[in-house]
Structures are given as structure tokens and as C-alpha cells.
Amino acid sequence: MSEKIAVLGAGSWGSILASVLDENGHDVRLWSYNPKQVEELNTEHTNAHYIKNFKFSPSLVAYSDLASALDGVQTILFVVPTKAVRSVAGQVATILQKTKNQPALIHASKGIEQKTYKRISQVLAEEIPAANRKSITVLSGPSHAEDVARHDLTLVTAASESLDAAKHTQQLFMTTYFRVYTNPDIIGVEIGAALKNIIALGAGALHGLGYGDNAKAALMTRGLAEISRLGTSFGADPMTFIGLSGVGDIIVTATSSNSRNWRAGDELGRGEALDDVINHMGMVIEGLATTKAAYELSKKRGVSMPITEAIYQVLYEGKDIRKAISDLMQREGRSEF
């Protein structure tokens, strides 16, 4: 059934997910805090900085006023970068309290909040009282916006504590090229989604340094092992990490130059300075902040995450990348499992 849906965040992922929903016949309102971008979307039907060579349907309407975008919507999809989720959710809560509307919430962001170490669904639940919304679902998996834009085959998962909510999200998005599964393990899906970006940074760096396939496969496999150690310490289902939001998303981000995290790692591996990499990317590189949050979380919880720790030391303590790799290789021998 067709719904009125607000998509908050008009970057590469928000705008392409809005386009999928628009193609599925929903009345989609794409909100951006940048009025110039809203004008470009509504007049040119492009979003050129974030997604190249893509024309949006004129039926997709962009808004710069949040209250107008939210007017009468049944569902709100949050796709802003992690660091913006709390402030945008706070603005949404103020509007919902006035209108008495109770939409379903979905998010597709990948990160962990700095300092609080909260998952995105926890931040949304804190900011938007249960009386002003329905349940919360995360949509996640191996899904570069560039591939979805050209209708390449994409499989993702919708995770929620409520099976009805996950099924609702599945129905909103399913198309012939965009297939959605359900999963009750929102903890595992959000942790896998956030932490895979650390491994993508590392895989890019290995590439930039000239390492080969063995090194990249090793990083992805052992990276997944430490993500799943942290995730299960929070009660995540270990199976989730061999699913779309775990191994699936590691494969797509740690092997593709479409990934901003992989590209950032590649440039760091080639010797570029971190500030330069951030400045010329012009889009969010979630793995940088996630590395810090995950490293601090691993220390707090006593979970061994040597790869995350090595990447943290390179990014935040100025450690030489080759020395970090050499130290990892020379850790005491141990059992794989």
C-alpha cells in the first residue's frame, strides 16, 4: 500500500533510497538542510555532488522545511550521518509532539554515537518518545548507492525488535532489484553495519600500501571475528555476523572503490594526510569516528579488538601504518577460535 514517507538526509544514500521508495509508488518527501541542494533536486532533478549521472523522477519532491516534509507522514526514514542523528531526531520530536502524528521510524545510517557509544536506534528512541512514534527499524546491508542507482541487484536486511515493523519496512522497499530480508537482531545488525567501516578503512590502506589478496582476506576475516566478539558481548546473535549486515557488508565495502571508507584508507596507505583525505572526500567517512568509538568501547568492555586498536593508533596517535601492521603480525601465536 502506498504511504506518505519523509526521508531525512539527501546525501548519496538518502536520495537513492528516496528514489527507490518513489519508484515503488510512495509519496516521498526528501528533506535536506541545504536549500541549494533542495532547489537543485526540485528543478534539475539531480543531486550531482553526492550521486553522479543520475536523474531523479520529478515526482520526488525535496523540502528544506522539516515540518512541511513531516506533515502527515506515516513513516520517517533517517539517513543523515551518525553525528547528526541526535540533533535531527530532536527537531523531529518537537514537531511530532505538536502534530500528534505517530509515524514508524526507519534508519539507514551506519555508526555509533561518540562518547555515549549508543547505536542509532537507541539514539532515536531516546530523542523521540514512544508516545510520538511507532517502532524503530534499521535497514542495512551491502548496498552502495551507486549500484542501487543503476538498479544493480541489491539484498539488504530490515531489523527490528518488532517483526511487524521489520515486515512493514520490507514491504515499503522491495522491488525487482532491491530485495529485503527481515531479522529480529537489531543489536547485531547495527553493530555489524557500523564496524564494517573500520575494516573497509584497513582494507583500503592495505591496497594503498601494495599488499595483495591474502592480506585483504585475512583482514576481513579477522576483522569480522572481532566485530562479532564485540557484538555478542552486547547480546547480538552470532549468526547475524555471517549475514548481509555482517560479512555481506564487509565484502562490499572492503573490496570496492565505491566505498568512501575504502577510498579514504587507500589514500592514507598511499601516504596522504588524514585532513587532506577528509577535505577532498566531501562526503561522510563514517569509519573514522566509528574507529574511535569502537576502540574506546572495546577497552571499556574488555573485548580484544587488535585490528580496531591498530587502526585507532594510526588515525589518532600518529602511528606509522607499516609499524602497526608489523606489530599485528607479531602478536603472540594463538588459536583461531
Ligand SMILES: NC(=O)C1=CN([C@@H]2O[C@H](COP(=O)(O)OP(=O)(O)OC[C@H]3O[C@@H](n4cnc5c(N)ncnc54)[C@H](OP(=O)(O)O)[C@@H]3O)[C@@H](O)[C@H]2O)C=CC1
Ligand atoms: N552511500 C552509501 O552507499 C551508503 C551510506 N550509508 C550510510 O548512510 C548514512 C548517510 O550516508 P550518505 O548519504 O552516504 O552520506 P553523504 O555524505 O553522501 O550525505 C550526507 C548528507 O547528510 C547531510 N547532513 C550532514 N549533517 C547534517 C545535519 N546536521 N543535518 C542534516 N543533514 C546533514 C549532508 O549535508 P552536507 O554534505 O551539506 O553537510 C549530506 O546531504 C551514513 O551513515 C552512511 O554510512 C549506508 C549504506 C550505503
Ligand SMILES: O=C(CO)COP(=O)(O)O
Ligand atoms: O555502507 C556502505 C555500503 O554498504 C557504503 O559505504 P561507504 O560509506 O564506505 O561508502
